[in-house]
Structure formats: structure tokens, C-alpha cells
Amino acid sequence: xxxxxDIHEYLAEFDDIPGTRVFTAKRARKGYWLNxxxxxxxxxxxxxxxxxxxxxxxxxxxxxxxxxxxxxARDYNAMIDEGGNIYFLSKLFSTDGKSFQYxxxxxxxxxxxxxxxxxxxxxxxxxxxxSIKEGR
Amino acid sequence: MARITAGITxxxxxxxxxxxQTGKTGDxxxxxxxRGYQWVKDWIKQPENMPDVVILVYNDHASAFDMNxxxxxxxxxxxRFKPADEGWGPRPVPDVIGHxxxxxxxAQSLILDEFDMTIMNQMDVDHGCTVPLSMIFGxxxxxxxxxxxxxxNVVTYxxxxxxxxWMLGEAIKRAVESFEEDLKVHIWGxxxxxxxxxxxxxxxxxxxxxxxxxxDLIKNPERLRKMPHIEYLREAGSEGIELVMxxxxxxxxxxxxxxxxxxxxxxxxxxxxxxxxxxxx
Numbered sequence: 001x002x003x004x005x006d007i008h009e010y011l012a013e014f015d016d017i018p019g020t021r022v023f024t025a026k027r028a029r030k031g032y033w034l035n036x037x038x039x040x041x042x043x044x045x046x047x048x049x050x051x052x053x054x055x056x057x058x059x060x061x062x063x064x065x066x067x068x069x070x071x072x073a074r075d076y077n078a079m080i081d082e083g084g085n086i087y088f089l090s091k092l093f094s095t096d097g098k099s100f101q102y103x104x105x106x107x108x109x110x111x112x113x114x115x116x117x118x119x120x121x122x123x124x125x126x127x128x129x130x131s132i133k134e135g136r
Numbered sequence: 137m138a139r140i141t142a143g144i145t146x147x148x149x150x151x152x153x154x155x156x157q158t159g160k161t162g163d164x165x166x167x168x169x170x171r172g173y174q175w176v177k178d179w180i181k182q183p184e185n186m187p188d189v190v191i192l193v194y195n196d197h198a199s200a201f202d203m204n205x206x207x208x209x210x211x212x213x214x215x216r217f218k219p220a221d222e223g224w225g226p227r228p229v230p231d232v233i234g235h236x237x238x239x240x241x242x243a244q245s246l247i248l249d250e251f252d253m254t255i256m257n258q259m260d261v262d263h264g265c266t267v268p269l270s271m272i273f274g275x276x277x278x279x280x281x282x283x284x285x286x287x288x289n290v291v292t293y294x295x296x297x298x299x300x301x302w303m304l305g306e307a308i309k310r311a312v313e314s315f316e317e318d319l320k321v322h323i324w325g326x327x328x329x330x331x332x333x334x335x336x337x338x339x340x341x342x343x344x345x346x347x348x349x350x351x352d353l354i355k356n357p358e359r360l361r362k363m364p365h366i367e368y369l370r371e372a373g374s375e376g377i378e379l380v381m382x383x384x385x386x387x388x389x390x391x392x393x394x395x396x397x398x399x400x401x402x403x404x405x406x407x408x409x410x411x412x413x414x415x416x417x
Contacts, residue, residue: 003364010294013366019337020374024293032203039202042221077335086334086375087197087291094223099151101405104338115339119403123330123341130370 016132023085031083034071037061038084041091050095077107138238138312138319141187143385143393143414144176146268148194148326151405153227153267156275169409172399173271176413179397180272187322189235189282191242191308193384194264194326196287197222200256206292207254209304211246212261212285213239220260229266229275235282238315242284245311251304261285268326271411288384290327290377299361301380305387312388325385327378329400330371331407340373341408346400349379350410353386354395360386375407385414392417 004010014022021027028035037058040046050057058068063082070078071092079089086103093103105115118124130136152169155161161170179185199220201207214234219226246253265285273280289295296304305323312321329346332338349372352359360383368377386393397413 002362003366007294010365014293014369017337017369017374019335020332020369021335022293022369022374023291028203028292035198035203039198041223042199044221044225047223080334085198085291088203090197091223097224099154099405100149100333101151104333104406107335108338109336118339119341119406122343122402123408124332124337124339126340126342126345126371129337129340 018129018132021080027083028085029083031067031085033061033063034067034079034082034084035088037063037071038088038091041095047095074106076103080107138315138317138321140309140312140323140388140416141320142185142322142396143389143412144272144322144324145328145382145385145410145412146271146324146326147328147404147407147409147411148264148267149405149407150222150263150267152271153263156270157228169401169404172401173411175397175399176272176411177274179413186320187281188319189238189284190322190324191284191286191388192265192268192324192326193286193288193381194268195290195378195381197262197264198291199262200259200287206289207287208289208296209251210254210256210287211239211243212256212259212287213243214257214259217259217261217265217283217285219266220262222262227263227266229270230278232261232265232269232283232285233279235284237317238282238312238319238321239284241315242308242311245314246304246307249307249310251307256285256287259285264326268324286384288381290380294365295377295380297365298363298380298383301383302357302361302387305384305389308384309388309390323385323388325382327381328372328376329379329408329410330373330376332373333375333406335374337373339406341402342371342373342376343402343408345371346408346410350398350400350412353382353412354393354414357383357386389414389416
């Protein structure tokens with residue numbers, strides 16, 4: 001592979017991508033319990049207990065208060081800031097009966113209809129979305 | 137002798153599985169996608185094209201592997217694999233039946249060939265594995281061939297480089313060709329194409345990048361072998377990194393490959409979809 005072999009250089013490049021948080025080790029460590037909580041929703045009995053009392057279920061996990069609040073608010077951008085990963089968090093929106101398109105759209109500031117319409121028209125253009133530093 | 141007779145790429149998004157489950161495969165939105173897959177469905181039904189075994193390269197989406205275990209390359213060596221419950225109950229599809237003899241042969245060969253595989257004897261398979269089977273084989277009572285699931289980590293960074301994926305593909309080809317039984321083996325590379333599922337940049341699609349990727353996958357894979365992760369992230373969105381798995385498929389076809397079929401479609405939910413059939417040339 002061309003590109004940096006040095007892990008510091010490799011990781012530093014990720015911060016230059018607009019509107020994107022790459023799931024690095026740092027994020028994986030921060031979000032460990034948030035992601036493990038989400039995984040627990042793969043079991044039907046856990047989904048039932050969570051739905052019956054979300055706060056009580058969340059309190060069983062060693063998560064930060066910010067992460068718990070993000071879950072309760074279904075704020076997916078905030079969950080990702082807390083180290084959540086979309087594939088783990090998919091267990092949460094699946095429990096809610098929501099799709100990947102719903103969850104992805106909810107992070108863009110667009111309504112679900114606006115987001116679906118953008119996708120129908122060919123999706124978000126990469127123009128201006130590649131690099132913050134280079135403005136391209 | 138076993139041999140690799142074809143390489144197939146397919147999307148593996150859960151929305152395709154949901155479209156089948158809810159009877160929407162003919163509607164205005166999904167109709168063009170399912171009609172686009174009709175060619176490969178018909179092609180694979182021909183006896184000369186039907187594989188005995190599919191090596192199915194995909195990524196586990198936090199189903200079999202949680203934050204506790206993150207193998208870069210794993211291989212399913214079990215007799216059977218159950219569809220995972222990903223939060224809405226398991227997909228109502230048949231169990232995936234493995235080929236433990238060939239899978240263990242490949243695992244052993246790869247390790248001797250310096251690829252340190254993680255061997256899975258108990259593993260549920262998620263939409264990454266079962267959706268391509270549904271898209272290509274339809275809705276049979278049993279899948280028509282054996283499947284060796286091969287999950288690749290593209291979730292926690294760093295995923296393997298494109299070049300490493302290519303080299304793993306080459307090693308899989310060598311391993312398959314040293315298996316004594318006469319078997320037709322397919323290798324499928326799934327996921328992609330351009331898409332981003334997170335953050336304010338969600339919904340990114342890059343048709344120009346995708347079409348160049350397809351062209352070079354066939355004619356100029358050297359460029360793709362050298363492509364750094366940052367380029368996938370910038371050009372094809374954060375989840376576009378799944379495309380490194382296509383290089384495992386392509387590497388297993390050998391130096392030259394020919395294009396048998398191509399279908400490209402935007403949008404499939406959040407993604408651009410690429411469905412190719414390639415053969416060793």
C-alpha cells in the first residue's frame with residue numbers, strides 16, 4: 001500500500017475528512033461499553049427489558065452519562081462522538097424498527113424525506129467533501 | 137483438483153434482505169435493482185456455472201464479533217452457520233452449510249503461506265454473508281451449494297491494506313488448487329461500493345470513482361493494490377473501505393481476469409451498488 005506506514009501519520013490524515021469520524025482505536029476504546037450495550041440488543045429478551053425501561057437498562061452498563069443521554073435522545077452524531085460505531089449502533093435503531101437510511105439521514109441535519117430525495121438524485125457529491133485543508 | 141472458476145461481487149446491504157422479506161422486489165425503488173440481478177441469477181443456474189463451494193468474503197457488522205474480538209482475517213470452518221439476530225430477529229433464510237474439509241485445508245495452507253487466519257468453528261453469519269446469497273440464489277429451501285464464510289475486519293481501523301487483501305486472494309487460489317477433490321469454487325467479494333453511513337457527510341456517492349474502480353479491478357489492479365485507505369475514505373465515503381475486500385476476490389482469479397457481466401446502480405438505500413461476474417483469463 002502506498003500512503004503512510006507510520007501509524008501517527010496514518011491516523012492524522014483522518015481528521016482532514018469533513019463530517020466524518022473514522023473508527024480508530026481511540027474511538028473504539030472510548031465507546032467500548034456503548035458499543036457493547038448496543039450489541040446486547042441482539043437478544044430478544046434484552047430488547048424487551050430495554051424497551052420496558054431504557055434508563056434502568058442503560059444504568060446496568062459502565063457508560064458515561066453523555067453516552068446514556070445520547071442513546072435516550074437517539075442522537076446518533078452524539079453517540080459517534082462518544083465512541084459509538086454505526087454497525088454496533090445499528091442494533092439500537094433496529095430495535096426501534098428503523099433502517100440504516102433513517103439513521104444515516106438523521107446525522108445530516110436533513111429530514112428523512114430530504115435525505116431519501118438526495119440519494120434518489122445520485123447521493124451527496126464528493127466535491128468539497130474530500131479534504132478540509134485542501135478545500136476540495 | 138479444485139479450482140476457482142469465477143469471481144462475483146455483490147452488495148450486501150440489509151435493505152435488500154428487507155425488500156425480499158416485505159415483498160418489495162418489484163416496486164419502483166427496488167425493481168431496477170432486482171431486475172439488474174436477474175442476469176447473474178440466470179447465469180449461475182446453468183450447470184457449468186453453478187459452484188460446488190463459494191468462498192464468501194464479507195465483513196461482519198458487529199454480529200459474530202463484538203468489541204472483544206477483532207480478527208483481521210477469519211475463516212468459517214464449521215459444518216453450518218446460523219443467520220445472526222441483528223436486532224430484528226434472524227433473517228428467515230436457510231442455514232449456511234459449510235465445507236469443513238476445504239475450509240480447514242485453506243486455513244492450514246494460508247497459515248503455512250504466512251497468513252495468520254483466525255479459525256471460526258462457531259459463528260453466526262449476518263447480512264454481509266446472507267444477503268448476497270439471497271440476491272444471487274433467490275429464496276430456495278436450502279442454498280444450492282456449500283459456503284465458506286470469510287469475514288474481514290473493515291470496521292475498526294486499520295483494516296488490512298488493499299495489497300494485503302490482494303495477496304491473500306493469491307494465497308487462497310494456491311490453497312484451493314492444492315485441494316485434491318475436483319470442485320468448482322467461486323470467490324465472492326461483497327460490500328461497497330461508495331457509501332457513507334455516518335456523520336454530516338452521510339450519503340456520499342462517487343460514481344466516477346466507482347466506475348474507475350470496476351475498470352481497474354479488471355484491467356489495472358496494480359493501481360488498486362497501491363491505493364491507500366485515505367483515498368477510499370476521501371473518495372468513496374467512510375464505508376466505501378469495504379471495497380478492499382473485492383481485491384481478495386480479484387487476487388484469487390490470477391493475474392488476468394475477464395469481465396462476464398457488470399451491473400451498477402444508484403441508489404440502493406445509502407449506497408452505490410456494483411454487481412460483477414469475472415472469470416480467470
